[in-house]
Structures are given as structure tokens and as C-alpha cells.
Amino acid sequence: MAETAREPILEVRHLVKHFPLTRGVLFKRQVGAVKAVDDISFELFRGETLGIVGESGCGKSTVAKLLMNLEQPTSGEILYKGEDITKLSGRALKAVRRNIQMVFQDPYTSLNPRMTVGDIIGEPFEIHPEAAPKGDRRAKVRELLDVVGLNPEYINRYPHQFSGGQRQRIGIARGLALNPEIIICDEPVSALDVSVQAQVINLMERLQDEFELSYLFIAHDLSIVRHISDRVGVMYLGRMAEIGTDREIYEHPTHPYTQALLSAVPVPDPEARDRRERIILHGDVPSPANPPSGCRFRTRCWKAEQRCADETPLLAVPEVLRDAEGPVRHPSACHFAEERTVVPA
Amino acid sequence: MSDRTERPTADEPNATTGTTGPVETTSSGAVRIDKSAEAPADRDTPLLEVRDLQVEFRTREGVARAVNGVNYSVNAGETLAVLGESGSGKSVTAQAIMGILDTPPGHIAGGEIRFRGEDLLTLSEDKRRAIRGDRIAMIFQDALSSLNPVLSVGYQLGEMFRVHRGASRREARERAVDLMERVRIPAARERVNDYPHQFSGGMRQRIMIAMALALEPDLIIADEPTTALDVTVQAQVMELLAELQREFHMGLILITHDLGVVADVADRIAVMYAGRIVETAPVKELYAAPAHPYTKGLLESIPRLDHKGKELYAIQGLPPSLTALPSGCSFHPRCPLSTERSTTERPPLHPVLDASEAPVAGRGSACHYWKETLHG
Numbered sequence: 001m002a003e004t005a006r007e008p009i010l011e012v013r014h015l016v017k018h019f020p021l022t023r024g025v026l027f028k029r030q031v032g033a034v035k036a037v038d039d040i041s042f043e044l045f046r047g048e049t050l051g052i053v054g055e056s057g058c059g060k061s062t063v064a065k066l067l068m069n070l071e072q073p074t075s076g077e078i079l080y081k082g083e084d085i086t087k088l089s090g091r092a093l094k095a096v097r098r099n100i101q102m103v104f105q106d107p108y109t110s111l112n113p114r115m116t117v118g119d120i121i122g123e124p125f126e127i128h129p130e131a132a133p134k135g136d137r138r139a140k141v142r143e144l145l146d147v148v149g150l151n152p153e154y155i156n157r158y159p160h161q162f163s164g165g166q167r168q169r170i171g172i173a174r175g176l177a178l179n180p181e182i183i184i185c186d187e188p189v190s191a192l193d194v195s196v197q198a199q200v201i202n203l204m205e206r207l208q209d210e211f212e213l214s215y216l217f218i219a220h221d222l223s224i225v226r227h228i229s230d231r232v233g234v235m236y237l238g239r240m241a242e243i244g245t246d247r248e249i250y251e252h253p254t255h256p257y258t259q260a261l262l263s264a265v266p267v268p269d270p271e272a273r274d275r276r277e278r279i280i281l282h283g284d285v286p287s288p289a290n291p292p293s294g295c296r297f298r299t300r301c302w303k304a305e306q307r308c309a310d311e312t313p314l315l316a317v318p319e320v321l322r323d324a325e326g327p328v329r330h331p332s333a334c335h336f337a338e339e340r341t342v343v344p345a
Numbered sequence: 346m347s348d349r350t351e352r353p354t355a356d357e358p359n360a361t362t363g364t365t366g367p368v369e370t371t372s373s374g375a376v377r378i379d380k381s382a383e384a385p386a387d388r389d390t391p392l393l394e395v396r397d398l399q400v401e402f403r404t405r406e407g408v409a410r411a412v413n414g415v416n417y418s419v420n421a422g423e424t425l426a427v428l429g430e431s432g433s434g435k436s437v438t439a440q441a442i443m444g445i446l447d448t449p450p451g452h453i454a455g456g457e458i459r460f461r462g463e464d465l466l467t468l469s470e471d472k473r474r475a476i477r478g479d480r481i482a483m484i485f486q487d488a489l490s491s492l493n494p495v496l497s498v499g500y501q502l503g504e505m506f507r508v509h510r511g512a513s514r515r516e517a518r519e520r521a522v523d524l525m526e527r528v529r530i531p532a533a534r535e536r537v538n539d540y541p542h543q544f545s546g547g548m549r550q551r552i553m554i555a556m557a558l559a560l561e562p563d564l565i566i567a568d569e570p571t572t573a574l575d576v577t578v579q580a581q582v583m584e585l586l587a588e589l590q591r592e593f594h595m596g597l598i599l600i601t602h603d604l605g606v607v608a609d610v611a612d613r614i615a616v617m618y619a620g621r622i623v624e625t626a627p628v629k630e631l632y633a634a635p636a637h638p639y640t641k642g643l644l645e646s647i648p649r650l651d652h653k654g655k656e657l658y659a660i661q662g663l664p665p666s667l668t669a670l671p672s673g674c675s676f677h678p679r680c681p682l683s684t685e686r687s688t689t690e691r692p693p694l695h696p697v698l699d700a701s702e703a704p705v706a707g708r709g710s711a712c713h714y715w716k717e718t719l720h721g
């Protein structure tokens with residue numbers, strides 16, 4: 001899919017976001033920081049879907065907000081077609097933002113209940129009037145409704161008159177209004193019923209082909225991410241643990257966290273029950289305000305050694321696998337990376 | 346090494362009764378005799394049986410028929426999964442069993458809820474309360490809102506023993522510590538006086554499980570017990586629940602919308618749609634060959650490897666409004682097999698027959714065309 005242009009449309013370099021933890025009401029002093037995103041780098045190519053998976057609190061949504069400019073990074077760069085958007089302001093920033101849009105998780109609260117569907121979908125035109133001349137806007141909104149499979153006659157209805165799946169379509173229509181190149185999707189289907197999720201996923205795939213969109217698809221459902229993604233990144237406690245093509249990650253994971261995560265996903269096949277290898281992790285994810293030294297995963301990792309506490313593993317093709325060939329050779333932030341197949345075929 | 350990769354093998358459902366056999370192997374490998382084998386009279390009576398349950402809610406749009414003739418049963422030592430989408434009536438059924446329905450606006454409009462053969466709906470208030478408070482326990486999706494935020498976890502656990510068992514304060518506290526250890530809360534003795542918000546989500550859910558287990562009930566109803574948890578924590582909690590269930594030989598009703606969780610832990614499954622059970626079967630048989638178009642659609646819409654890059658199968662349309670249920674079969678507006686008959690005649694839960702026309706134990710489908718669905 002992304003073979004034609006290997007020039008990344010978005011490049012994230014050493015992105016860091018620390019939220020200060022303060023004490024005191026009158027005289028606030030900083031007593032620490034929540035290291036929500038702590039040195040993350042990745043690329044997104046044109047027309048591709050990069051899936052990001054990880055458990056709650058691992059920093060997935062913070063990455064989305066940073067890319068959307070809803071949060072300022074503590075450090076690091078976000079390059080859009082080679083230009084660092086964290087340094088932009090005013091008109092230049094506005095021009096870039098037109099091209100990066102977002103679809104949110106919760107179709108119940110992300111739409112203003114007092115606005116009609118037409119106003120909601122057309123709202124981006126108020127901020128970017130150059131995108132559609134005033135007279136054309138209603139027609140444009142009708143067209144968008146049609147594109148996402150909703151009846152254009154619904155233009156004057158209110159959000160509460162729609163089901164969850166329909167509201168998510170409204171959110172997608174709004175995301176498409178400005179003809180963006182990139183759409184950041186933060187858990188776009190997780191609030192929807194199983195029978196409706198498939199409808200929305202199909203819609204998103206169709207729109208991607210039609211408009212050559214790039215998706216950053218954040219979700220915790222590993223099977224949906226696998227279905228839609230060309231590449232997948234696995235996050236743990238503010239860092240990227242492993243990244244690669246869907247096949248590299250799902251069939252040839254080399255990072256212990258990825259292996260545990262994949263093995264924990266319930267497989268909808270009762271016959272696989274007895275054949276499955278289950279890695280049950282102990283304990284909970286540590287607090288991002290006080291993450292472990294060295295490898296972030298070491299407090300729950302069964303392979304941890306002294307080196308893991310002393311030395312932070314970098315996200316790169318692991319030394320031990322440098323001479324390997326095929327899909328096991330991909331970036332994995334582990335000193336002792338090795339292949340282990342955990343999902344029954 | 347801290348990973349435990351073994352998984353106790355699930356017992357084969359007993360072909361004739363659809364329940365697990367009387368002899369089973371515990372997780373430690375020791376053979377244990379099923380309690381119900383000692384009391385043969387109990388064997389034919391399910392632990393819990395819901396018969397033709399009807400629950401209605403008065404709403405501004407009219408009467409919502411949230412539960413519309415539900416039938417299911419669960420035996421001791423068995424896990425029954427109740428699967429359905431949001432609003433299908435899974436939780437309302439559970440609330441009716443537990444006697445915690447919101448009344449008004451809700452009320453039970455008909456049916457029976459039999460516990461060891463006795464109908465909870467007609468039993469005297471005292472007896473009913475004794476069973477519900479003592480023999481049946483419930484675990485909710487959201488532990489934080491079901492635990493009292495201003496009381497310590499130890500107090501809340503201990504309260505079960507003080508109120509129901511007349512334990513002294515000291516005893517109650519000791520039992521609370523024991524329970525916390527049972528559900529593997531690290532440093533239980535030091536943490537017994539902590540408040541719910543001081544525990545992580547996974548630990549709170551384990552505390553809820555401890556609370557449900559406190560009086561060693563015969564039946565646990567778990568309503569989406571892991572939906573709010575991360576997958577690696579969900580795996581811990583489900584494993585714990587399954588292990589304790591085996592150990593205490595409890596019946597477990599697991600309410601979920603996750604086909605993966607069902608495949609992982611349940612013996613039997615009841616699929617709900619628009620307030621009714623549309624299909625029920627031993628888990629392996631249902632996944633291998635569903636006999637209802639709705640179940641079939643759900644299974645087909647799961648993303649699978651060989652579907653990559655292709656459209657996912659999607660059930661068309663939306664679940665119906667409960668105040669205006671479609672005529673005949675409630676699924677007909679979304680069903681690819683729907684016929685004229687489907688729109689006029691409501692299908693009962695037909696027994697599903699095998700190739701030699703003999704009924705398959707524990708299998709039923711509420712579809713006129715279950716045969717075509719099963720074989721098509």
C-alpha cells in the first residue's frame with residue numbers, strides 16, 4: 001500500500017511529554033512529573049495505517065493529542081512533510097492542521113448535543129473558510145453524509161437521534177470535511193457494539209482507499225488493529241516496545257511484553273483453549289510518575305536481569321537478531337529479544 | 346521465572362446432561378468428587394433456572410420490553426456465558442435474579458426464577474433474602490462504583506462476616522485478610538485498612554471477587570467483570586475467577602459481549618438479542634456450527650487472518666428499539682435469511698437436532714430456519 005512513496009508524511013522524533021505533578025495551592029511547586037510519553041519515534045507513510053496498541057495509561061492518547069497539537073510536547077519533533085509542526089504558529093500552523101484530523105473514541109460525548117448534524121460536520125469550515133465557499137457548504141455536508149453512509153436528509157437532526165455507530169459516522173464525516181491527508185483515530189470503534197464495529201471499520205477502509213488517507217489507528221483491540229494496520233507499534237509505559245509490520249509483530253514478536261499481550265487476548269475459538277500458551281503477567285503496570293529504571297517492563301518481565309535495570313534498551317533491531325533474516329528482524333526494545341510464537345495458527 | 350504458561354484443561358461437557366462430569370481434576374492435579382454426586386436428588390434440578398422471564402420498563406416512549414421470555418439454567422460447577430450486545434437485556438435479567446431491579450420504572454411481568462427448584466419470585470420475603478444475600482453473589486463491571494469509597498476494603502469485606510455470620514470485629518478482620526490473600530492482593534495484612542481508590546483497577550476487581558466469595562455462595566453472577574480492565578490484567582482476573590469457581594464448585598453466570606472471553610472460559614453459552622435468548626448451546630458446538638443467523642453473523646464479523654485487506658462481514662442495520670420491537674422474529678429486519686414467515690410468526694426456541702434427528706443436548710435456536718443456518 002505504502003510502496004509508492006516511501007517518504008514519510010509524518011515523522012515523530014524523540015517525542016517527550018511530561019505532565020508536571022504539583023503540590024500546594026498558593027505556592028505550587030513541582031514535586032515530580034508523569035512521564036506520559038518518554039522518547040518515542042516513528043514514521044507514518046502516505047496511504048498507510050499505523051496501529052498503536054498498548055494498555056490504558058501507556059501514553060497512546062497523549063501521542064494522539066500531541067500530533068493534533070492539543071498538547072505541547074516537552075521536547076522532540078513532529079515533522080509533517082519535513083517541517084517541524086511543534087515550532088509553527090499562526091497561519092502556518094493552521095494550514096498544517098487542516099491536513100491532520102482526528103476521530104475520537106466516544107461517539108456519545110464528542111458531539112455537541114445542541115448542534116445539528118449539519119452544523120457539526122460543517123464546523124471545520126468555520127475555522128477554515130477557504131476550504132469551502134459559504135454557499136457550497138450545505139451541499140458539501142450532504143455529500144459527506146452520503147460518503148459515510150448516512151441519509152443526507154438527516155442534516156437537521158441532533159446527535160441524540162442517532163445510534164452509537166451512526167454518531168461515529170458523523171464524527172468521521174467531520175474528520176473528512178477538510179480533505180485531510182492524515183486521520184488520527186483514538187479508539188474509534190471501542191465504544192460500539194460488536195455487530196456495528198465491522199460496519200465502521202469497513203467504512204474507514206473504503207475511505208482510506210478513496211481519499212488516500214494515512215491513519216494512525218490507536219486501539220486496545222489487537223484483532224481489529226491487525227485487520228486494519230499495515231504496521232503496528234506496541235507501547236508500554238510511555239515508550240515504544242516493538243514496531244514492525246503486522247506479520248512481524250503478530251507472528252514473530254520478540255519483545256516479552258508483546259508476547260504477553262498477544263497471549264492474553266482471548267481467542268474466539270474454544271478449540272484453541274487447550275493448545276494455547278498463556279503468559280500470565282503478575283502485578284500491574286507501574287505508575288508513569290515513577291517508572292522503573294532501565295527497561296520499563298522489567299518489574300513484570302520474566303526474563304529481567306541486572307542489565308535490564310541498569311541499561312535502557314533502545315528501539316532498534318536487537319543485536320542478537322542482527323544476522324537473522326525474515327520477519328523476526330525488526331525493531332524491538334529488549335536486551336534479550338528472541339522469537340516466541342504465542343498465537344495459535 | 347514468573348510466567349505460568351500452563352492452563353488447566355477445561356472439562357469436556359458431559360454429553361448427556363450438558364454439565365461437567367461428577368469427577369474432575371482440580372488445578373493442583375488432585376481428583377475431587379463433585380458435591381452433587383453425593384446428593385443425587387439435586388442432580389436433575391439445575392442450580393438456577395430462569396423460565397420465561399419478562400421484565401418491562403415504563404419509559405416516556407412507552408413500555409420497553411427489556412426481557413422478553415428468557416430461559417436459561419446453570420448447574421453447580423458450570424460456567425454459563427450470557428452473550429449479547431448493549432441493551433439486549435443481559436444485565437436486567439441478572440438484576441431480576443438478584444432482586445436489585447430498579448422498580449419502578451421496571452417490573453417483572455412474568456416468569457419464574459428457580460433456585461434449587463424454588464421460585465424466588467413466590468418465596469416468602471425472608472427466605473428470598475436469605476438466598477439472595479447468602480447463596481448468590483454478584484460481581485459488577487465497575488468495582489470502583491460498587492465498593493463504598495469511604496470505608497476501608499477490610500471493613501467492607503469483614504462486614505459480610507459480621508452481618509451474615511455474626512463474626513466479631515477481630516474475626517471479621519482476620520477473614521478479610523484471608524480473603525485478600527486468596528485473591529492474591531500483595532501484602533494483604535498491611536493493606537487491609539486501605540480504601541478502594543488506593544488500589545489499582547485489577548486489584549479492585551479482585552477485591553470484588555473476594556467480596557462475592559466471602560460467604561462461599563453456590564452461584565456467582567459476574568456482569569462484564571473484566572470489560573473495564575486491560576487485557577493482561579483481564580487474563581489474571583479471569584484465571585483467578587475460573588480457579589476459585591473450580592475449587593468451590595460454584596455455578597457461574599458470566600455476562601459478556603466478548604466472544605473471545607466466552608471461548609476461553611465457558612462451558613455453555615446463551616446468546617441474547619432484543620430481550621430473548623436466540624441460541625443456546627455447548628460452547629464448542631456453537632462456535633463450530635451456529636444455528637441462528639445472528640450468532641452466525643457475530644462469529645463471521647470477527648476479523649480473521651484470511652480476511653485481511655478484505656471487507657469484514659458486517660451485520661446490517663441496528664438493534665431494534667425495545668419500545669417498538671419488530672413483529673415476528675425481532676431479528677428479521679437485519680437477517681439475510683428472513684422470509685414472510687419471519688415477519689409474522691415469532692420463532693420459539695427450537696431444539697436443535699443432529700444428523701439422525703436426535704436432539705443435541707442443551708442446544709436450541711429461536712429461528713424457523715435453524716436447520717438451513719446450521720448446515721448452510
Ligand SMILES: Nc1ncnc2c1ncn2[C@@H]1O[C@H](COP(=O)(O)OP(=O)(O)OP(=O)(O)O)[C@@H](O)[C@H]1O
Nearest residue numbers: 402411430431432433434435436437438447450667
Ligand atoms: N432503570 C431503567 N429504566 C429504564 N430502562 C432501563 C433501565 N435499566 C435498563 N433499562 C433498559 O433495559 C434494556 C436492557 O438493558 P440491559 O442493561 O439489561 O442491557 P445489557 O444487555 O446488559 O447491555 P450492556 O451490554 O450495555 O450492559 C435497555 O434498553 C435499557 O435501556
Ligand code: SF4
Nearest residue numbers: 295298301308334335
Ligand atoms: S530488556 Fe530485560 S526487562 Fe526489558 S523486556 Fe527485555 S528482558 Fe525484559
Ligand code: SF4
Nearest residue numbers: 674677680687712713
Ligand atoms: S426466524 Fe427468520 S428472521 Fe428470524 S433469524 Fe430465523 S431466518 Fe432470520
Ligand SMILES: [Mg+2]
Nearest residue numbers: 435436437568
Ligand atoms: Mg450490562
